[in-house]
Amino acid sequence: MxxxxxxxxxxxxxxFGLLSAAFWLCVWQRAAVRAGQEILVAPPAAVLRRLWxxxxxxxxxxxxxxxxxxxxxxxxxxxxxxxxxxxxxEAVPFFDALFRPILGIIKATPVAxxxxxxxxxxxxxxxxxxxxxxxxLPLVWANVSEGIRKTDRGxxxxxxxxxxxxxxxVRLVYAPSVLPYFLAAGTTGMGMAWKGGVAAEVLSSLPLxxxxxxxxxxxxxxxxxxxxxxxxxxxxxxxxxxxxxxxxRTADRRIVRARGGEHGG
Amino acid sequence: MAVEFRGxxxxxxxxxxxxxxSCRFPESGTVCLFxxxxxxxxxxxxxxxxxxRLDSGRLSGTRGLRIAYLFQEDRLLPWCTAxxxxxxxxxxxxxxxxxxxxxxxxLGSECGKYPAELSGGMKRRVxxxxxxxxxxxxxxxxxxxxxxxxxxxxxxxxxxxxxAAGRLTVLVTHDRAExxxxxxxxxxxxxxxxxxxxxxxxxxS
Numbered sequence: 001m002x003x004x005x006x007x008x009x010x011x012x013x014x015x016f017g018l019l020s021a022a023f024w025l026c027v028w029q030r031a032a033v034r035a036g037q038e039i040l041v042a043p044p045a046a047v048l049r050r051l052w053x054x055x056x057x058x059x060x061x062x063x064x065x066x067x068x069x070x071x072x073x074x075x076x077x078x079x080x081x082x083x084x085x086x087x088x089x090e091a092v093p094f095f096d097a098l099f100r101p102i103l104g105i106i107k108a109t110p111v112a113x114x115x116x117x118x119x120x121x122x123x124x125x126x127x128x129x130x131x132x133x134x135x136x137l138p139l140v141w142a143n144v145s146e147g148i149r150k151t152d153r154g155x156x157x158x159x160x161x162x163x164x165x166x167x168x169x170v171r172l173v174y175a176p177s178v179l180p181y182f183l184a185a186g187t188t189g190m191g192m193a194w195k196g197g198v199a200a201e202v203l204s205s206l207p208l209x210x211x212x213x214x215x216x217x218x219x220x221x222x223x224x225x226x227x228x229x230x231x232x233x234x235x236x237x238x239x240x241x242x243x244x245x246x247x248x249r250t251a252d253r254r255i256v257r258a259r260g261g262e263h264g265g
Numbered sequence: 266m267a268v269e270f271r272g273x274x275x276x277x278x279x280x281x282x283x284x285x286x287s288c289r290f291p292e293s294g295t296v297c298l299f300x301x302x303x304x305x306x307x308x309x310x311x312x313x314x315x316x317x318r319l320d321s322g323r324l325s326g327t328r329g330l331r332i333a334y335l336f337q338e339d340r341l342l343p344w345c346t347a348x349x350x351x352x353x354x355x356x357x358x359x360x361x362x363x364x365x366x367x368x369x370x371x372l373g374s375e376c377g378k379y380p381a382e383l384s385g386g387m388k389r390r391v392x393x394x395x396x397x398x399x400x401x402x403x404x405x406x407x408x409x410x411x412x413x414x415x416x417x418x419x420x421x422x423x424x425x426x427x428x429a430a431g432r433l434t435v436l437v438t439h440d441r442a443e444x445x446x447x448x449x450x451x452x453x454x455x456x457x458x459x460x461x462x463x464x465x466x467x468x469x470s
């Protein structure tokens with residue numbers, strides 16, 4: 001389980017972050033110089049310049065918006081379906097036995113297979129959504145299931161005896177117990193949804209999509225464009241992940257405070 | 266209807282904790298279960314509370330009862346404040362009454378604190394306030410005064426005595442003086458398997 005709430009020495013961390021970024025930019029620049037051809041490795045300055053040019057075009061923002069919409073839609077559907085599946089399979093052993101093999105199959109199947117199959121089954125525009133769902137769903141399913149299983153039995157007995165009822169038991173016992181598992185799945189899932197979604201866009205060469213632009217850059221050997229569009233994907237993925245972590249951290253705050261410093265007496 | 270075990274049996278991993286155990290509790294008053302650790306006192310309480318099923322025999326007189334159980338462990342919701350923990354056990358959410366129970370338990374100024382911010386004795390009193398706020402037909406108190414100083418013990422004991430008046434309270438303790446002070450009837454237990462060695466009424470030693 002990951003902790004998203006530790007924020008130790010932010011100034012020091014920021015300094016390390018800047019140093020790390022500067023180091024890798026230098027490595028990138030050195031690699032571009034060594035390669036000697038922009039078609040092989042585009043230098044950072046050329047990529048930045050291309051990014052600046054692209055961002056001045058209206059279709060750049062439409063492309064970003066549409067791709068983001070597809071990934072977020074797939075992610076949200078994956079979270080909802082994964083949570084529902086976890087609740088269902090933990091509540092009814094028959095459903096667990098029925099659906100458990102499906103979970104294993106989805107986890108083991110290569111993303112490319114799903115993309116190709118989805119291209120056969122549905123419209124290209126729906127493929128990135130479908131793929132994002134298939135990537136996020138098992139992750140959320142497995143994590144939320146584990147959270148439900150690890151809910152303190154003593155607290156559940158207490159809730160039953162004190163007649164909390166189903167709604168209060170979910171709100172006061174299950175939800176806070178499952179939340180850390182849900183957060184871990186959500187943060188990992190957001191990054192993976194981007195990877196899967198963009199891969200699906202590449203293979204379906206969708207118009208007005210980041211993946212489609214990456215594909216076109218590759219076809220016309222415009223390496224600076226390829227790097228620029230990839231950078232957009234990375235930045236968007238990181239920003240969305242951070243936004244989600246920030247949003248969920250508010251909910252997590254009470255749990256963190258509750259778990260803070262025990263003292264005897 | 267009195268709580269009664271008839272020929273009760275319960276084993277954990279092949280180890281019999283209850284074996285052909287029979288016992289009838291009075292309809293009201295405080296019954297103290299006094300015996301060594303591990304003899305099966307908590308199992309008996311768990312069976313009465315319906316948290317543990319008998320393997321054999323019968324338990325009668327508990328159906329439909331509201332049971333206020335002060336568990337051996339505090340079982341407080343770590344993400345809820347003391348006040349929210351007490352309010353959670355109320356039929357209708359009444360924060361003012363929850364605060365009042367905490368005040369009576371000597372925790373008037375700790376209402377907004379989380380369990381992790383409270384000492385062991387304070388947590389015990391929050392758990393006691395929750396049982397009191399729930400207001401059962403039957404009170405099961407498993408080592409209710411663990412970690413409490415003598416003043417707090419007196420306060421909590423008085424609150425339970427008043428709240429549970431006219432009802433049955435089953436209290437588990439290892440402290441003989443506590444048993445003699447609080448109980449109307451004391452069952453001196455041995456085990457496992459659990460057996461009632463002797464029954465002493467108030468005033469008898």
